């Protein structure tokens with residue numbers, strides 16, 4: 146993606162998808178956390194100008210709207226900490242936030258605090274989160290750079306020390322495959338972002354594997370930084386290059402809600418899934434009833450690897466934490482696998498407590514999926 150020089154720029158389809166995802170995730174996040182806590186914090190390290198050329202809202206305004214709505218239901222508070230290095234964009238964003246407040250009832254605005262800082266994401270964001278007492282409280286951090294290696298691994302490590310922090314990051318592997326082969330400053334920037342040199346393996350990968358390789362290494366880095374559960378969301382830019390949003394959390398409930406949000410992004414944006422665990426790497430369109438064949442292949446591997454069988458609830462947990470699918474998709478899939486004689490179940494009726502075994506004679510295995 147060419148880096149825009151103007152203060153505002155046109156919103157492309159993947160940015161629209163990103164905002165749709167952000168909104169659909171922040172809605173349940175705010176609702177759940179405001180039930181148990183007095184306040185939540187939303188932070189951005191690369192906040193942008195808050196508006197696009199066509200008048201569409203930028204991510205801080207999308208978030209402001211979500212919190213204003215959530216606070217209508219609950220007598221709680223929301224705080225926003227926004228950092229942007231370009232002073233022209235800070236000014237623009239300031240204005241957009243004034244407009245957003247004008248559209249918010251006074252009683253709700255009084256419970257929303259917004260701080261905007263001109264500075265580089267690191268260390269400004271962490272300094273502000275620390276001095277404002279946000280760390281350790283429910284905190285969602287969006288690090289939406291243009292996708293190059295701009296987010297230091299050390300920042301992720303420091304954020305991950307706090308139980309209730311979640312992160313969402315933009316990652317564009319094209320940048321590293323294009324620039325980092327020459328051992329210049331770009332390679333050092335990659336090392337700082339990945340927190341090591343493992344990603345250098347990309348230089349010897351076949352061309353078709355490079356992007357997925359970097360995505361998987363980056364996902365591992367986020368995990369290593371201290372977020373045990375990670376998900377990614379794949380989009381394609383105008384040049385046909387993949388762009389990823391990566392999400393890191395310590396909470397299984399966050400994974401569940403983020404997956405729900407991912408599967409409900411408007412498919413008109415041309416976004417897709419590809420599960421790294423599916424050996425056939427089948428791309429999945431985001432449909433109301435997504436194709437679960439790749440999940441069938443993955444579950445079959447797990448089931449065949451456990452002669453004593455697997456409980457449906459364990460397969461659901463595996464599905465939640467290890468694949469792009471949702472636990473709610475498992476029961477109907479197991480029914481289909483049983484009817485296709487890929488697996489056997491005990492008892493026949495499928496609930497969370499049903500045990501699933503490899504089918505004894507194995508006819509149809511490999512054919513159904």
Ligand SMILES: C[S@@+](CC[C@H](N)C(=O)[O-])C[C@H]1O[C@@H](n2cnc3c(N)ncnc32)[C@H](O)[C@@H]1O
Pocket residue numbers: 160190191192193194195196202203204205228229230231234264265266267289290291295
């Ligand atoms: C992709 S845009 C953000 C878009 C915004 N999150 C949205 O969705 O509407 C990236 C922004 O980061 C800013 N930026 C680039 N490098 C930065 C850095 N090191 N620290 C803070 N801001 C930076 C750019 O000026 C730009 O406004």
